[in-house]
Amino acid sequence: MTPPASDTDRGVLSLRMAAIVAVLLGAGVVVGMAVQPDGTTAPSGEAALDRTAERYADADSFVGTVAVDVTFENETDRIERSARAQVQYLAPDGYRVDVLAPDRVANTTVATNGSVVWLDGPTGPPVVRSPNASQSEWLERVNVTEAVEKLDANTSVTNRGTATVDGEETYVLDVEYTGSTALPDDERYANLSEKLDEIEDTNLTVWVDTDDYRLRKVEAVVTGPDGTVTTTMRFESFRFDVAIHESSFQPPTDRRVVSGAFDRTSYDTLADADAAVDFPVTEPAVPDGFELQSAVVGTQGDRATVTGVYGNGTAEFLVVQSEQNPLSRFDTDGESLTVGNETVTVVSRGDTTVLFWEADGRTYGVAGSLGQDRLAEIAEPLVAGD
Numbered sequence: 001m002t003p004p005a006s007d008t009d010r011g012v013l014s015l016r017m018a019a020i021v022a023v024l025l026g027a028g029v030v031v032g033m034a035v036q037p038d039g040t041t042a043p044s045g046e047a048a049l050d051r052t053a054e055r056y057a058d059a060d061s062f063v064g065t066v067a068v069d070v071t072f073e074n075e076t077d078r079i080e081r082s083a084r085a086q087v088q089y090l091a092p093d094g095y096r097v098d099v100l101a102p103d104r105v106a107n108t109t110v111a112t113n114g115s116v117v118w119l120d121g122p123t124g125p126p127v128v129r130s131p132n133a134s135q136s137e138w139l140e141r142v143n144v145t146e147a148v149e150k151l152d153a154n155t156s157v158t159n160r161g162t163a164t165v166d167g168e169e170t171y172v173l174d175v176e177y178t179g180s181t182a183l184p185d186d187e188r189y190a191n192l193s194e195k196l197d198e199i200e201d202t203n204l205t206v207w208v209d210t211d212d213y214r215l216r217k218v219e220a221v222v223t224g225p226d227g228t229v230t231t232t233m234r235f236e237s238f239r240f241d242v243a244i245h246e247s248s249f250q251p252p253t254d255r256r257v258v259s260g261a262f263d264r265t266s267y268d269t270l271a272d273a274d275a276a277v278d279f280p281v282t283e284p285a286v287p288d289g290f291e292l293q294s295a296v297v298g299t300q301g302d303r304a305t306v307t308g309v310y311g312n313g314t315a316e317f318l319v320v321q322s323e324q325n326p327l328s329r330f331d332t333d334g335e336s337l338t339v340g341n342e343t344v345t346v347v348s349r350g351d352t353t354v355l356f357w358e359a360d361g362r363t364y365g366v367a368g369s370l371g372q373d374r375l376a377e378i379a380e381p382l383v384a385g386d
Contacts, residue, residue, distance in 0.1 A: 044159060045158040046157050048157070048171050048208055049175070049206070051213040052148055052152070052208045052213045055212065056149075057145065057148075059091070059240045060091045060241050061089055062087075062088075062238055062242065063086070063088050063238070063242055063244065064086070064144075064236060065084060065086050065087070065235075065238075066084070066085050066086075066087055066144070066235055067082070067084045068082065068083045068084070068231065069231075070082070070229065072227055072229050073228050074350075075227075077227070079349075082101070082102070084100040085097050086098045086100060087144060088244055088248055088249075089143070089145060090244045090246065090248070090249060092114070093112065093115075094111075094112070094113050094246065094249035095143050096111035097111070106122075107122050108120070108121040111248070111249050112249065113246070113250060115130065116128050116129065116251065117129060118251040125255065126251055127257070144235070148215065151175060151206060154177060155175050155176060155177055156176040156178050158173065158174045159173055160173075160174055165217050165234075166216065166236070168209055168211075169210045170207040170209055170210060170216045171207070171210055172205060172206075172207055173208060174204070175204045176204075177204075199222055201223040202220070203219075203220070204219070205218070205219045205220075206218050214238055215235045216234070216235060217232065217234050219231070226350040226351070265296070265297050266294045267294070267296075268292075268294070269295065270283055270292060270295045272295065273295035273296075273297050273308075276304075277306060277323075278323075279304070282321065284308070284319045284382060285378050285380055287312075287378065290311060291311070291312070292308055292310055293309040293311050293316070295307070295308050296308075304322070304323050305321070305323070308320075315370060316368060316369075317366065317368025317370055317378065319378070319379075319382070320356075320365040320366075322362060322364075322365075323361070334346050334347035334348075337355065337376065339379050339380060340380055341384075342359065342383040345357065348372075352367065352368065353370075353371065354366070355372070355376060364382050366378050
């Protein structure tokens, strides 16, 4: 339930991103038949999910808390992350997410009233803009009503019985996605397509209340060559058809706001990207055989991020130079490494390593699967120039 990911995220959390995509696509398995405790036949999986979709589609409003737990595990590592957010919905277009945890992004709000989308966080003024295609797509992903509609479309569902979740009886639904898994022909999904091809197994299970068919829990388990990612979402204290004022979905009026763009523009050269921003962009030490694939400029308010994508046909690395901190959403615990006159933080996940540091009010990062020493060499000109 955090704000949209930057280009850097692709190298740091590729398997997790593939898992999230798999959740959105509704991948899963099918097992079993369901019987009520009194021996009567329970609704079919499709019928139960249809009623869940109707439950949310018919709601004029709702308020609740979504708790997300993500675990990555393989033979040597186990990494756990969690987040909590309050969500509010007001028909037909009002949706708001207030992040409660983790602390590094707490008090961040993302909301839309259908006409504009705005983001307000602990740093900087609120950013407001009319929603573009990618922003609307992201808002759909975190919208519970939209998520239920996606689960109910192009899926095969089996009700395999009942179970208790947070003290409430639920139907346990195994969901298998039957639609196309092809990603859009868009540079944002270039790396994800490869990661989806590497997925070895997926399971998606949904728990819905036997009484009123509200969502209680969703769990996706995705296994790939690097390990298994388990994503669990719990829907807590949801109240339907409550009174919510429209002002909850309007940008703040008691302080200065800026009109920001979440759009990204791709350039063929780093020089062109440099000309598009107000800070100097430094060329990294590019290894022999590698060349720039694209230089992407993303802006939010008056702050910009430049991400260079370099490849040689078989390997790839990213270089980020930013006026904001695109890595602030992630844990920064890692090892320290001296590069030139700078101490940088090193974080490794599987075969991907990230080096990042802050200097002169900007954030720098280098990420890829080339190994720590080689990434440090790539980073040296950035350290010298910061």
